[in-house]
Amino acid sequence: MTSDELFAAIPPTLSLEILEFVAATEKPLYKAALEAVAQSRKVRAVFLERQPRAERHQTMLASLGRPPLRLAADNLLRTWLLKKHAGLLADFLDGMKIAHENGVVENLPASAGDADLNNAVEALLAKHPGPVVAVYLHAFSSMNEAGWTNLDALLKSDSRLALKREA
DSSP: OOHHHHHHHSOHHHHHHHHHHHHHHOHHHHHHHHHHHHHHTTSOHHHHHTSOHHHHHHHHHHHHTSGGGHHHHHHHHHHHHHHHOHHHHHHHHHHTTOOOBTTBOSSOOSOOOHHHHHHHHHHHHHHSOHHHHHHHHHHHHHHOTTOOHHHHHHHHHOGGGOOOOOO
16 A cells, blocks of 8 residues: 555544644644645645644645655655654564664565564554554555565455544
8 A cells, every 4th residue: 555545544533643743743744745735736835824724634634645645645654653653663673573773674574474473463453553553564564665475465354454444
């Protein structure tokens, strides 16, 4: 799943949490995302800035779920995961026995053992909120150049890792 597909699939409450976090902690990134949304909607950014925050975020989320804004969505997701959920990233990588620095890895192994993967996922689900774990694992899978087929299979088969859009 690409970043824009993730934004389209995750629950709106979690999407809003991502935007609120970035707006509060990473103002330049938030501004860049706002500019990208404005450009894609063919309006000036000031038009969106003047909207009430809730309305602006709904507009942003509707746009971030589309392919032209994949880069903006990718940057928002990465920042949210690395800054807010570094513990989750570290827990996963520790469970996989992969060396990292605060959840950041230089070189991922080409494959992952099934036992390590299953144990790491179970530990994450026991310790962290399920929807956040699901978003992280889907993002990790799509951003992981190694392409772990067993992780992809797990994401498709384990209902706890399904991304469910709220009605």
